[in-house]
Amino acid sequence: MQLGVIGLGRMGQIVVDRVLDAGHDVVAFDLDAEAVATAADAGATPAEDLGDLAERLGEEKRIWLMVPAGEAVDATLEELEPHLTADDVVVDGGNSHFEASVRRAESIDAAYLDCGTSGGPAGAELGFSLMIGGPEWAYESMTPVFDAVATGPAGHDRMGPSGSGHYVKMVHNGVEYALMQAYGEGFELLANGRYDLDLESVARTWNNGAVIRSWLLELCEEAFREEGNDLGDVADHVAGGSTGTWTVQEALEQEVPVPLIYQALAERFGSRADDGRFGRRLANRLRYGFGRHEVQRREE
Ligand SMILES: NC(=O)C1=CN([C@@H]2O[C@H](COP(=O)(O)OP(=O)(O)OC[C@H]3O[C@@H](n4cnc5c(N)ncnc54)[C@H](O)[C@@H]3O)[C@@H](O)[C@H]2O)C=CC1
Ligand SMILES: O=C(CO)[C@H](O)[C@H](O)COP(=O)(O)O
Structure with a gap:
């Protein structure tokens, strides 16, 4: 062909x-x-x-x-x-x-x-x-x-x-935003919680048999391995947002509640203030992992 x-x-x-x-x-x-x-x-x-x-x-x-x-x-x-x-x-x-x-x-x-x-x-x-x-x-x-x-x-x-392929991909991306947000929140709690944890080790352990194992979680593991336990100079700035916005707009039109996807999108928009939130810094790095999107770095 x-x-x-x-x-x-x-x-x-x-x-x-x-x-x-x-x-x-x-x-x-x-x-x-x-x-x-x-x-x-x-x-x-x-x-x-x-x-x-x-x-x-x-x-x-x-x-x-x-x-x-x-x-x-x-x-x-x-x-x-x-x-x-x-x-x-x-x-x-x-x-x-x-x-x-x-x-x-x-x-x-x-x-x-x-x-x-x-x-x-x-x-x-x-x-x-x-x-x-x-x-x-x-x-x-x-x-x-x-x-x-x-x-x-x-x-x-x-x-x-016609339209159904891109419709399904739009919703896929909404789910992607929500999953990144969930992993980001979990690791943010672990990073700021009671124990001094090796987050790469946590991600690796979860990736081996845990209910929440996934490719995005493998990319979390990669992010901690390559950037360090504190994510180094990865900034609290998550770019992108168009497909998530479309998903939320469509959900509003169809009157289907999608609070997690909306919340993840709102967190992205909130990240543009760059106030150093760990979960959003991880989401920033994960977009490089799956899409080779440029990592926004903190200025020296
Ligand atoms: N990067 C990712 O993870 C994913 C991207 N996509 C989608 O795939 C599409 C392409 O994305 P990427 O390859 O990441 O973008 P890219 O920016 O790496 O590549 C786009 C290419 O299109 C060329 N181009 C732009 N306007 C053109 C025109 N009028 N005629 C001919 N060439 C033109 C550019 O020179 C560039 O080489 C986008 O719609 C993106 O949203 C879909 C799934 C995943
Ligand atoms: O479609 C994708 C992954 O499935 C692309 O990587 C897309 O760019 C992700 O969306 P955003 O740029 O809003 O993070």
């Missing part, structure tokens, strides 16, 4: 590598020439622009977008549109808002799959978890690629119609 990949950053490069590893061909484009060169070094065919990419893909194009959510997706689709027909399939693997995905699916000629992607750059070796929305035929036609990018056949599924 041949796949066009547009957006070759932390996530897009993994899509390229995994699809190539599975024996497929990739045509790659990014606004950043260095990113295109990296993909070419990995074995992809570099494209000069989106027209060149479309031409190289020929009939029945299969295209994966891994650009930042928002304007970059609309700009890419606008430029691709003259080259697309109803036989083509475009996948948006980024964290787009589900309503934007429904709008895009209705406005382009190609079939459009909204694909929530989880696992982050650190999950490159295992593969991703993919939550996909859109026409069934388009999902089926992309199965070889989804098998390659995900952990395998069990790592992806069609959630339902």
Whole structure:
């Protein structure tokens, strides 16, 4: 199979590598020439622009977008549109808002799959978890690629119609915020509590058989190992927040109570005052663990 990949950053490069590893061909484009060169070094065919990419893909194009959510997706689709027909399939693997995905699916000629992607750059070796929305035929036609990018056949599924993939990923991120908040609070109590504890050892012990073991907890263990028991100069400033905000907005609209997710989001916003709260400093470091997002550091 041949796949066009547009957006070759932390996530897009993994899509390229995994699809190539599975024996497929990739045509790659990014606004950043260095990113295109990296993909070419990995074995992809570099494209000069989106027209060149479309031409190289020929009939029945299969295209994966891994650009930042928002304007970059609309700009890419606008430029691709003259080259697309109803036989083509475009996948948006980024964290787009589900309503934007429904709008895009209705406005382009190609079939459009909204694909929530989880696992982050650190999950490159295992593969991703993919939550996909859109026409069934388009999902089926992309199965070889989804098998390659995900952990395998069990790592992806069609959630339902257009929008449902990004809807499920939005809620996934809300859960991610709440879990990070829960671990952060627990470790904050342990760090400030009655005993002088080795927090890496606590996390490691919990990760071996405890009810609350998880990948995020493994990343807590890694954070204490690499930053130290007191998290060193990791700042109380948790960036991001858009997907959690959307989750809370949707919960309000559906009148579904999500107090933990809301509280985690509120803590994030509260962290922007940087008053040194340990739990939020851990959340800051965990975002590097799972997403390679820049760690905000305290100023000397
Ligand atoms: N980093 C993570 O843990 C995860 C990220 N995502 C989502 O995946 C998408 C990509 O994220 P990352 O790879 O982390 O971002 P990134 O910033 O590392 O890479 C984005 C790439 O897109 C390129 N780009 C931007 N506008 C473009 C355009 N108009 N045409 C072509 N290329 C363009 C940039 O030059 C850059 O190479 C985002 O929607 C993000 O929210 C989803 C799951 C996890
Ligand atoms: O989707 C992700 C992980 O599942 C991305 O890492 C996303 O950036 C996380 O959200 P935020 O930036 O708000 O922390």
